[in-house]
Amino acid sequence: MKKTAFILFFLLSTVSLSAGDFVTQFLEKCIEEKKPVNNINIGKSMLEKMASNTDDEDLKKTFRNLNSIRIITCDNIRDSRLYFKKANNLALEEFKDYQELVSLNEKNAKIHIYFKQESEKLQDLIFIGLDDEEKLSIITITGKIDFASISKLSDSLNKEMKIDNHGETPSMDKGTK
């Protein structure tokens, strides 16, 4: 009996400590079964491989500094609107220690970026956006985030995307929940 209680306590404390990631919480708490989203996860080892695959030095450096990129997208406009609201509520309620870095509410784009600096090398960023077609994108990035470099990356990225995808936007057909 005592052993069982001990194991349960250990497991519960481990789980409660480790379930903090925004995307995980969003998938667990906000997603409705009939309104699926696409989920893409890129970890440290994949980012390392990608850094070695690219010739662009800025992109290489950015990938090497990051620990993970997680993406959620939704193609349905109505669902996107619903999830945009839910995601922002989740960020405001459960991620109070994050600072709101960007908040844009324009006709053709709605964007919220939340940011938390845990240490010099470990920062967390949550991007919640509705694009001009009102499609949802939630992106979380962890690692050493250099905003100055990232904001200048557009050209390198466009070049890289054209090389990989012949100019087409990536199709989010993996990891549907």
Add this chain to the structure above:
Amino acid sequence: MKPTEEINALLVKYWKGETSLEEEDSLTKYFTGRDVADELKPYTALFQYRENLRCATLSDDFDRKLKKAIQQKKRENDYITIRIFVPALRIAASVAVALSLSFGVYMMIGKNDKTYFAETYSDPNAAMEHATFALDKLSEALQKGEEASIESIQELNKVDLDWKMLDSITESDINYQKSTDSLPLENNL
């Protein structure tokens, strides 16, 4: 020399501690025998006791008893150690162990860069598309944010504000304003 005198002489030596082992044996033999002179009978008990001591041997189960006694002593020591661990201390120790294990696991997860999710792709080129998509979105958002801030400042500049007047308002002006506000109406007139 009469035997009694001989024994007396040996006894004198015995009290002085000068007797040899053989002499002591002959004394013991005399006093444990039947022909002890009446005047020497008070010493019989002493030599009888010596004889008994000499005859004393270890019993057959001495080793077993000794081992048992040692083990029992050891068990008593163990028992004392356990007793020191009163229930409250045991609970505290369990909690401490559980917390340190949990913290260890948490740190391990943290050091693994929080990759406690399944990697979607095994091909870097496929992952590259989405990574660039994410970074492009972020880059675009940061640029838009920057542009919006600049626009806000420009809009603020367009507003006809007398910045010099605002800057010249000192703390004493504000305090004066507060004090006049608090006065009754007739005083202000």
